[in-house]
Amino acid sequence: MKIKRFFAKDMRTALLQVKEELGSEAVIMSNKKVAGGVEIVAAIDGESSPSTASQRLNKPQQPAQSQYTQMAAPAAPAGRRQLDDDKVSLQTSAEGGRSMTKRFANMLKQYSHGADDEPQHRAENEDSLSALLNRQSSTGHKPHSNHQPHSNRQSLGNQQSSGNHQSSGNQQSHGSLDSAFARETGLSKLIAEDRRVERPTPRLDPTRYDRGRENPQSKGSDAEMETMREEMTSIRRLLEHQVSGLMWQEVERREPLRAMLIKRLERMGVSAELADQMACYIPEDTKPARAWKALLALVADQISVTQKDILKRGGIVALLGPTGVGKTTTVAKLAARAAMEYGADNVALVTTDTYRIGAHEQLSIYGRIMGCPVRVAKDSSELADVIYQLRNRRLILVDTAGMGQRDVRLSEQLDTLMQESGSVINSYLVLPATAQRKVLQETIEHFRRIPLSGCILTKLDESLSLGEFISVVIQNALPVAYIANGQRVPEDIVIAQPKYMIAKANELLEKSTENEPHYWNSDSEGL
Incomplete structure (x- = not known):
């Protein structure tokens, strides 16, 4: 081979x-x-x-036959x-x-x-x-x-x-x-x-997904799946509601006093989370009237207030907040209190509210009545110049422009002023007692972009419940400086006291439930 x-x-x-x-x-x-x-x-x-x-x-x-003949020719007859x-x-x-x-x-x-x-x-x-x-x-x-x-x-x-x-x-x-x-x-x-x-490798068709999307049957199946998903979501919510109701019934059966305290705090306006936390500290064998007073005292201990009075400390104080919460009236009340105690020469008023027509006219009238100078600042540079001119005053009150809680341009200007000029500005957030709890929470979250020294409660006389404000300040650990409960200048403003706030909240609750016999009334005196 x-x-x-x-x-x-x-x-x-x-x-x-x-x-x-x-x-x-x-x-x-x-x-x-x-x-x-x-x-x-x-x-x-x-x-x-x-x-x-x-x-x-x-x-x-x-041919094969001739070959065979040639091969077989020499053979013997016996082997044919x-x-x-x-x-x-x-x-x-x-x-x-x-x-x-x-x-x-x-x-x-x-x-x-x-x-x-x-x-x-x-x-x-x-x-x-x-x-x-x-x-x-x-x-x-x-x-x-x-x-x-x-x-x-x-x-x-x-x-x-x-x-x-x-x-x-x-x-x-x-x-x-x-x-x-x-x-x-x-x-x-x-x-x-x-x-x-040489077998070619199969190639993917990039249009197969588009064909799947354009298929009317797939669209119909997607719609059916969406409908089924919505039904499952509604069933889940219904089950959660029923389970929560069963759990609450179990709490009422095992701990009736705690359940009654939680309901009463929620009726006052306190959030469900805070009410549940506070009610856990009250023993179950306590009498209802005594348990309610103990619970109010416990809530009052959770409210923080400012350690120093604004008037006694002095300096530069700016009031921030949404429009219509009573910043200008609060500035006039504080200025009148300071002028009565330290003299009008030691008090100055500054306004940056140039957006509303005649906004600074109201503060100018208060200044003329009290004998205090009033300045207008259009921007941060003018505000810095005015503060420098009034640096010898004991108390400078700044009335800022009222804007929504989602607009913090002025707050950013004050933050820039503190960083550039070195002036120490104590910012206080003005919150109305008539606002909803979610509105108050959103306002605090937006204005906290600058350091807040505390807050001032206004329009207490117009409110029907005070639990919303109490819940917000406790959950955010925001100190309360003053409480304004009227329009009179300078009478309707007091230094914040936790016991006073709790007593006022309980009073508003009893007024709203006086025609409901299943709620008991209690006296909050002695708190």
Whole structure:
């Protein structure tokens, strides 16, 4: 057996080299891809050579019957039965060889017909050598490879004619059958491997998601899912409400005093969280009237107030807050108190409210009545100049422009003034007692962008409950400085006291529940 290794740039060129050097009877032993191309190891029987192989293809073979006659002529008459059996067996093998050779001839015939006959025989000879050669020729891009297939096709055509001539002779030896079978097996493996390498990778379709979105069935399913989600949400809320009701019933059954105290604090306006926390400190065996007074005292202890009076401490005091909370009236009350105690020469008023028509006129009238100077500052630079001119005054009260709790431009100006000029400004937030708890909480959160020294409660005389304000100042730990309970200047303003605030809140609660017999009344005196 003769074995030889071939190197080529592609599989087609390597196969042509094998056919040219070893003939069509060569067997492909192995193939693999290497750097620069492919490597094929082919082999042929030692008795055969390229010249003898070509001669064998061109020389017509004798019929199988004549060959058998020549082989059986020297045999003895006694062994004729055995020779007859061998004849039958050889004829059967020859028929198998003819079918194998015919198939290989069809493969070569398909390749010789070219690209025109390729679609016709593709289904029958998909694993043939011509299909592999056609794929290799279609993938080639270099110019010098365009002339090579023509000559190779001619040589293959000659081989095809010789192969057809062999098949018409109906003779084949056992060695030729084995070689043909080995060639077909090697070529099939080679073609299968080449197809596996050249199989293109599937690409994702980027429009499949758009098609899914445009599908009306998907839109309908999305609407159904949204409806189901809403129903599940409503069911969940209903269950939560029922469970909370059951839990509250359990609290009322086990701790009736605590449940009554929580309800009463909530009726006062205190938040549910704070009411629950405060009621936990009251023992369950305490009498109701005594328990309520103890609870009010406990709430009063949680309210913080300023340690120093604004009038006694002096300095620069700015009142901040939303529009309409009573900043100007509170400034006038504090100025009148300071003028009565320290003299009008030690008090000065400054207003920055230039947005409303005639806003500074009200403060100017109060200043003329009290004999205190009144200045107007349009921006932060003018405010800094005015404060510097009035630096010898004991108390400078600044009335800021009333803006919503979501607009803190003036607060930012005061913060910038403190950083640039070095002036210490004590800012107090003015909160009305008539506001809702959420409004008060939002106001504190927005104005806390600057340091707050405390707050001043106004419009207590117009309020129906004080629990909202108490809850907010306790939860935010905001000290209370003054409480304004009327429009009179300077009478209707007092220094904040926690007991006074709790007593006022309890008084408002009893007024609102005096016609409800299931609530008990209690006297908050002695607190």
